[in-house]
Amino acid sequence: MKIGFIGAGKVGTAFGIYLKREHYHIAGYNSRTQASADRAAQLTNTPVFERKFDLVEISDMIFITVNDDNIEKVAKEICKMDVDVENKVFIHMSGVLNCEVMNCLHEKGATICSLHPLYPFSDIEKSASEIHKANFTLEGKGEGLNLVKDLLIVNDLSHSIIASNNKTIYHASACVASNYLVAVLNTSIEMLREIGFEKEMALDTIKELVFQSANNVFDYGPTKALTGPIARNDEKTVAMHLSDIKKFDNNWLEIYKTMGRASMEIAAKKNSETSQVLWDLLL
Numbered sequence: 646m647k648i649g650f651i652g653a654g655k656v657g658t659a660f661g662i663y664l665k666r667e668h669y670h671i672a673g674y675n676s677r678t679q680a681s682a683d684r685a686a687q688l689t690n691t692p693v694f695e696r697k698f699d700l701v702e703i704s705d706m707i708f709i710t711v712n713d714d715n716i717e718k719v720a721k722e723i724c725k726m727d728v729d730v731e732n733k734v735f736i737h738m739s740g741v742l743n744c745e746v747m748n749c750l751h752e753k754g755a756t757i758c759s760l761h762p763l764y765p766f767s768d769i770e771k772s773a774s775e776i777h778k779a780n781f782t783l784e785g786k787g788e789g790l791n792l793v794k795d796l797l798i799v800n801d802l803s804h805s806i807i808a809s810n811n812k813t814i815y816h817a818s819a820c821v822a823s824n825y826l827v828a829v830l831n832t833s834i835e836m837l838r839e840i841g842f843e844k845e846m847a848l849d850t851i852k853e854l855v856f857q858s859a860n861n862v863f864d865y866g867p868t869k870a871l872t873g874p875i876a877r878n879d880e881k882t883v884a885m886h887l888s889d890i891k892k893f894d895n896n897w898l899e900i901y902k903t904m905g906r907a908s909m910e911i912a913a914k915k916n917s918e919t920s921q922v923l924w925d926l927l928l
């Protein structure tokens with residue numbers, strides 16, 4: 646089975662390296678720019694295809710790893726080509742989009758699916774080495790879906806099947822767990838910097854607290870993991886926080902109050918009575 650990649654960005658390149666290391670036959674790369682295609686081809690020791698047509702024609706499985714906004718456009722471009730796509734499998738790796746964006750290919754007899762690795766691809770080499778730790782979700786239609794399932798099973802890649810209409814909420818959840826966690830941590834660091842901590846010192850100061858809190862969520866669940874003034878119903882402490890935060894930054898105040906209310910929801914599962922004073926303070 647020959648595997649081609651259209652879109653030689655972070656995900657396409659890293660996943661290509663991973664598959665190549667697992668001894669799959671990578672047909673090569675097509676990308677918008679020569680530079681990206683050259684880099685991916687060099688890292689995987691495979692050829693560059695200037696024309697999508699040539700890559701699609703010789704590949705059995707084609708990953709369309711372009712940015713989300715261009716997946717449909719690329720699929721339609723292939724649909725207009727005089728190439729037989731029957732029995733070929735087209736896969737995109739978007740978290741939010743389902744396979745329907747490639748429907749014109751399915752109408753021509755191809756299998757279409759979305760295969761999403763829940764993993765942040767910031768560095769290509771690191772991602773290629775660690776992608777086996779990610780959880781994948783799969784949805785799609787066509788006979789070739791079994792080939793994709795086999796690829797996941799043979800390589801022991803953890804995965805689940807997702808309903809096409811659940812992808813948006815699934816992706817929003819991932820966004821909260823990853824991107825918004827980064828934003829929350831950045832707010833904490835900014836607060837420390839504001840009162841004179843150097844950047845490195847601010848990072849060192851919160852590191853153990855962050856790791857332990859995250860571990861506690863995975864070990865004991867969010868209810869037991871929640872500690873701090875809201876879990877203890879310490880109204881005066883929260884009032885002090887709010888009063889001083891107001892002096893610095895309105896954004897911090899919004900984040901503190903929103904996350905405070907979310908913490909109150911968790912605390913309500915812990916304590917039978919939550920403080921009305923706290924609810925009023927955090928509104």
Ligand SMILES: NC(=O)c1ccc[n+]([C@@H]2O[C@H](COP(=O)([O-])OP(=O)(O)OC[C@H]3O[C@@H](n4cnc5c(N)ncnc54)[C@H](OP(=O)(O)O)[C@@H]3O)[C@@H](O)[C@H]2O)c1
Binds near residue numbers: 651677737
């Ligand atoms: N980044 C993540 O952490 C992550 C995680 C999971 C899933 N994903 C998904 O993986 C997919 C790719 O994301 P990415 O982060 O790898 O994006 P990326 O680094 O921006 O790469 C996208 C690549 O697509 C190429 N491209 C765009 N339009 C094209 C076209 N018309 N024809 C050929 N190539 C085209 C670009 O080529 P040039 O460089 O040549 O211009 C670029 O290299 C997306 O669907 C994304 O949602 C991303």
